[in-house]
Amino acid sequence: MTPSNPELTVNRRASELFASYQRDIYRSTDRLFAGLMGFQWIAGIVFALWVSPLAWFGSVSRTHIHVWAAVVVGGIISLFPALLGLFRPGRTSTRYTIAVAQMLMGALLIHLTGGRLETHFHVFGSLAFLAFYRDWRVLIPATIVVALDHMLRGMFWPQSVYGVLVVSQWRWVEHAAWVIFEDVFLVVSCLRSVAEMRETAERTATLEQEIRTREQAEMDARNAWARNDGILDVALDCVVLMDESGRIVQFNPAAERTFGYAAAEAVGTPLDALVVPADQAGSQHEGLARYLGSGQMAVLNRRLELSAVRRSGETFPVEVAFAPISLEGSTMFAGYMRDITERRQSEAALAERMSLASLTAAVGLALTRSADSRTMLHHCAEALVQHLHGGLARIWTLDEDEPVLDLQASAGYYIGLDGPLVRVPVGRYAIGRIAAERRCRIDAAGNVDPQIGDPDWARRERMVSFAGYPLLLDGRLLGVMAIYADHTFSASALEAMTVVADGIALGLERRRGERELARYTRDLERAHKTERQNAEQLAKLVDQLRVTQGQAEAATRAKSDFLASMSHELRTPLNAIILYSELLQEEAGERGEAGSIPDLQKIQSAGKHLLALINGILDLSKIEAGKMTLSLERFEIRAMIDDLVDTVGPLVEQRGNVLTVSCAPGVGSMVADFMKTRQILLNLLSNAGKFTSDGAVTLHVQRAAMERREVIQFTVADTGVGMTAEQAGRIFDAFTQADVTTTRKYGGTGLGLAIVSRLCALMGGEVSVESRPGHGSSFVVRLPAEVVDEAGESARPAAMAGPA
Amino acid sequence: MWLAAAGTGLSALWKYDNAPGIGANAPTRWPNASVLVHTRGEPTLILLAHPQCSCTPASLAELAEVLARARTHARAYVLFLKPEGFSDAWVQSDLWKTAAAIPGVTLVRDDDGREARLFGSATSGQTLLYDGDGALRFSGGITGSRSHAGDNAGRRSLVALLSGTQAERAATDVFGCPLFASGI
Numbered sequence: 001m002t003p004s005n006p007e008l009t010v011n012r013r014a015s016e017l018f019a020s021y022q023r024d025i026y027r028s029t030d031r032l033f034a035g036l037m038g039f040q041w042i043a044g045i046v047f048a049l050w051v052s053p054l055a056w057f058g059s060v061s062r063t064h065i066h067v068w069a070a071v072v073v074g075g076i077i078s079l080f081p082a083l084l085g086l087f088r089p090g091r092t093s094t095r096y097t098i099a100v101a102q103m104l105m106g107a108l109l110i111h112l113t114g115g116r117l118e119t120h121f122h123v124f125g126s127l128a129f130l131a132f133y134r135d136w137r138v139l140i141p142a143t144i145v146v147a148l149d150h151m152l153r154g155m156f157w158p159q160s161v162y163g164v165l166v167v168s169q170w171r172w173v174e175h176a177a178w179v180i181f182e183d184v185f186l187v188v189s190c191l192r193s194v195a196e197m198r199e200t201a202e203r204t205a206t207l208e209q210e211i212r213t214r215e216q217a218e219m220d221a222r223n224a225w226a227r228n229d230g231i232l233d234v235a236l237d238c239v240v241l242m243d244e245s246g247r248i249v250q251f252n253p254a255a256e257r258t259f260g261y262a263a264a265e266a267v268g269t270p271l272d273a274l275v276v277p278a279d280q281a282g283s284q285h286e287g288l289a290r291y292l293g294s295g296q297m298a299v300l301n302r303r304l305e306l307s308a309v310r311r312s313g314e315t316f317p318v319e320v321a322f323a324p325i326s327l328e329g330s331t332m333f334a335g336y337m338r339d340i341t342e343r344r345q346s347e348a349a350l351a352e353r354m355s356l357a358s359l360t361a362a363v364g365l366a367l368t369r370s371a372d373s374r375t376m377l378h379h380c381a382e383a384l385v386q387h388l389h390g391g392l393a394r395i396w397t398l399d400e401d402e403p404v405l406d407l408q409a410s411a412g413y414y415i416g417l418d419g420p421l422v423r424v425p426v427g428r429y430a431i432g433r434i435a436a437e438r439r440c441r442i443d444a445a446g447n448v449d450p451q452i453g454d455p456d457w458a459r460r461e462r463m464v465s466f467a468g469y470p471l472l473l474d475g476r477l478l479g480v481m482a483i484y485a486d487h488t489f490s491a492s493a494l495e496a497m498t499v500v501a502d503g504i505a506l507g508l509e510r511r512r513g514e515r516e517l518a519r520y521t522r523d524l525e526r527a528h529k530t531e532r533q534n535a536e537q538l539a540k541l542v543d544q545l546r547v548t549q550g551q552a553e554a555a556t557r558a559k560s561d562f563l564a565s566m567s568h569e570l571r572t573p574l575n576a577i578i579l580y581s582e583l584l585q586e587e588a589g590e591r592g593e594a595g596s597i598p599d600l601q602k603i604q605s606a607g608k609h610l611l612a613l614i615n616g617i618l619d620l621s622k623i624e625a626g627k628m629t630l631s632l633e634r635f636e637i638r639a640m641i642d643d644l645v646d647t648v649g650p651l652v653e654q655r656g657n658v659l660t661v662s663c664a665p666g667v668g669s670m671v672a673d674f675m676k677t678r679q680i681l682l683n684l685l686s687n688a689g690k691f692t693s694d695g696a697v698t699l700h701v702q703r704a705a706m707e708r709r710e711v712i713q714f715t716v717a718d719t720g721v722g723m724t725a726e727q728a729g730r731i732f733d734a735f736t737q738a739d740v741t742t743t744r745k746y747g748g749t750g751l752g753l754a755i756v757s758r759l760c761a762l763m764g765g766e767v768s769v770e771s772r773p774g775h776g777s778s779f780v781v782r783l784p785a786e787v788v789d790e791a792g793e794s795a796r797p798a799a800m801a802g803p804a
Numbered sequence: 805m806w807l808a809a810a811g812t813g814l815s816a817l818w819k820y821d822n823a824p825g826i827g828a829n830a831p832t833r834w835p836n837a838s839v840l841v842h843t844r845g846e847p848t849l850i851l852l853a854h855p856q857c858s859c860t861p862a863s864l865a866e867l868a869e870v871l872a873r874a875r876t877h878a879r880a881y882v883l884f885l886k887p888e889g890f891s892d893a894w895v896q897s898d899l900w901k902t903a904a905a906i907p908g909v910t911l912v913r914d915d916d917g918r919e920a921r922l923f924g925s926a927t928s929g930q931t932l933l934y935d936g937d938g939a940l941r942f943s944g945g946i947t948g949s950r951s952h953a954g955d956n957a958g959r960r961s962l963v964a965l966l967s968g969t970q971a972e973r974a975a976t977d978v979f980g981c982p983l984f985a986s987g988i
């Protein structure tokens with residue numbers, strides 16, 4: 001981030017420039033020394049070739065060792081720093097290496113020239129060259145090399161450096177002192193040069209900062225102008241700048257689009273001559289002059305709505321604001337103008353919508369809150385006049401008995417319900433034709449009904465528009481609504497009147513409906529009164545019936561109680577009769593009184609029949625008395641069937657029948673009253689055996705589904721006498737057999753199947769029969785696989801399960 | 805490493821420059837076979853030079869210094885070797901001209917090194933001083949090292965002898981090119 005403090009910025013920049021200068025000097029001096037190294041090397045070789053090209057051995061010569069020394073040693077000394085200067089310029093190591101090498105090259109040259117004092121000037125020249133770096137520290141290694149060279153050579157080969165063989169051991173100090181003497185001047189020179197360089201960097205940085213500041217200021221100014229121009233270019237409002245004389249000096253694109261003039265055409269033209277209507281131009285000019293004279297101007301800094309003129313001559317409304325702009329020595333005026341044509345249109349449309357909404361609301365109130373039809377229509381007519389700015393509004397309704405329209409409401413210029421249009425036959429006049437044609441009519445007021453007796457009325461009252469609407473509901477004519485106005489109706493107003501006409505029609509229909517409803521209400525109230533009287537009588541009858549039913553139920557219970565007690569009382573002596581008749585038969589047999597045995601058998605048979613009858617009656621009465629309870633338990637069906645067959649098999653086979661029993665695989669167990677289930681099957685098998693001779697009796701057991709319940713289905717079929725459909729229909733009634741001859745022929749009480757039916761019903765099952773006379777019968781018993789008693793219990797614990 | 809290489813190179817160079825040549829085995833009495841003239845009572849100074857030796861200019865410079873500083877006159881010869889097969893122009897080199905410019909010096913062309921051999925000298929720059937009696941008083945070089953002019957023991961001794969004072973040394977190392985490829 002650029003520091004915000006300019007002084008800090010300048011100092012930092014000066015440091016950068018100073019470092020850059022130093023870097024440039026180091027690099028350029030490195031490259032200078034790279035060349036100098038090469039030059040010195042070559043010069044040394046040339047010098048060696050010139051001074052001592054050959055070493056002679058009598059008549060034999062060869063290259064002098066000085067030449068090789070110049071090539072090899074000079075190359076060693078020169079090439080490495082020269083390469084550093086070329087490829088790694090600017091580095092401290094390069095600089096210091098060059099300094100050492102330059103001094104070593106001096107030592108070599110001094111030697112090659114035989115220690116000539118003149119060659120010592122190479123040392124001083126080299127130091128001066130090294131000062132080109134403007135880095136006094138470089139002089140230190142150079143000076144050290146010189147000092148060491150003189151010290152060592154002074155110790156071992158003094159003549160090679162001092163020209164004499166015997167010298168003081170401190171002679172090198174003298175030489176080094178002279179070198180240091182020069183170093184002092186060079187150091188001072190370097191420091192001054194560095195100071196000047198730093199000063200130059202600071203001046204340059206300051207200058208750059210000034211240039212940047214100036215450039216920034218210029219760029220800010222350009223941006224400000226560009227922003228202003230950009231704002232004016234994209235502004236949606238017209239912006240016009242004028243000078244003191246009212247001449248346009250700037251005309252933005254929005255102004256070009258609005259007024260139709262190009263900026264080039266507008267600039268230089270007085271504003272009042274270009275866009276101000278002629279009747280306002282003078283006042284605008286006077287206003288400018290007044291402002292320039294007094295500083296007062298009524299239109300300044302205010303929003304005004306005025307008129308302006310386009311190039312096409314069209315006048316349109318504009319919103320205008322003028323503001324003075326004070327410049328040095330002059331004043332300009334900025335005019336901001338906005339075309340408000342659309343806004344005006346929107347406002348007018350909004351006002352109309354508000355008026356129409358008010359009309360709809362007023363009509364709605366009239367339709368819902370008026371006490372009667374005529375008041376309702378009167379309020380509607382007044383609303384039409386008020387909100388549509390009508391001169392006259394009238395509403396007619398159709399007579400219910402004849403095709404005539406009766407004037408019901410009138411508002412506006414005439415509020416009286418009189419005149420020639422009080423009763424208008426359908427089809428006559430404009431109103432009647434609207435009713436006859438059932439179409440609205442929008443026309444000029446002067447074209448409507450000149451024959452009503454006052455054709456000049458519309459012209460006199462300046463009515464220009466007429467609108468008439470039939471009042472229709474589901475295509476049924478209810479009346480006509482008409483309105484005159486001194487202006488042309490807009491499309492929205494016509495649409496609103498259509499809605500109002502529909503609303504009035506609905507209102508009329510609602511009023512008619514209300515009248516009908518009132519009449520129906522009265523009729524209903526009368527009917528309700530009659531119904532209430534009938535209901536009271538019915539309630540009395542129901543009470544009587546309930547008493548009668550109670551008496552009947554009590555009688556039934558008394559009957560059942562009687563039968564139960566009587567059967568019990570009868571069974572005791574009957575058992576004695578049966579038992580003693582059996583004993584008497586045995587005794588008669590033993591005494592040889594065979595003649596009395598048939599009579600005794602008849603007594604025993606009659607007793608058993610009577611006992612069975614009594615037992616059946618007892619069971620049936622229990623069931624009907626609601627005293628028969630279920631003893632539910634889970635038992636294996638197959639075991640129950642096997643036990644049953646053992647009991648009933650001899651009875652069935654007694655008449656030469658064949659009993660066949662089959663259980664479907666997986667018939668499993670069921671939850672039911674074991675004894676009652678057994679009794680059902682026992683009764684059915686006994687009957688089958690009784691009514692079949694030399695035939696077949698079958699029992700088939702399987703699991704089945706009935707009304708989404710799993711049931712156990714027992715089918716008992718025989719090939720016996722069979723029944724007619726009529727006999728089968730009453731076979732389950734008590735004391736009923738197929739016909740009266742059956743009892744005589746086959747015996748029985750007529751209670752077995754009735755008990756079967758009751759027991760099936762008691763366990764939630766059913767029994768049905770299919771039979772044809774001479775072809776046997778088939779009884780089907782369906783019992784739930786898990787019978788549930790009235791208490792909702794399914795089965796007793798497993799310990800109480802029936803026999804397996 | 806670079807510094808070590810440079811130092812080693814310079815050191816080797818310095819060693820070479822300070823390595824003396826083969827010293828003279830000069831006759832102690834003036835050889836009568838010499839073509840050079842020895843005048844009785846007059847010292848005779850002989851400097852044997854190789855005309856192309858780059859080390860010898862320093863010796864000539866020192867010779868000029870000696871002759872200039874000597875208080876007694878001495879006949880001085882500078883003998884330039886002329887091997888067989890070499891032209892006179894090869895002999896009369898810049899060194900010849902330098903020697904010719906020294907006052908009081910007689911230049912002698914030593915064909916095939918006969919005189920050098922006669923005086924037992926094998927190195928350019930070898931300087932011999934015979935006194936007026938023909939006795940050898942000094943034999944050696946008059947430079948401190950190869951090609952290096954300047955004060956040295958040989959020069960000081962010669963100046964002393966020619967000035968009639970006690971010489972510092974009667975023999976010194978001689979630095980210069982060999983006069984013969986395979987010895988004397």
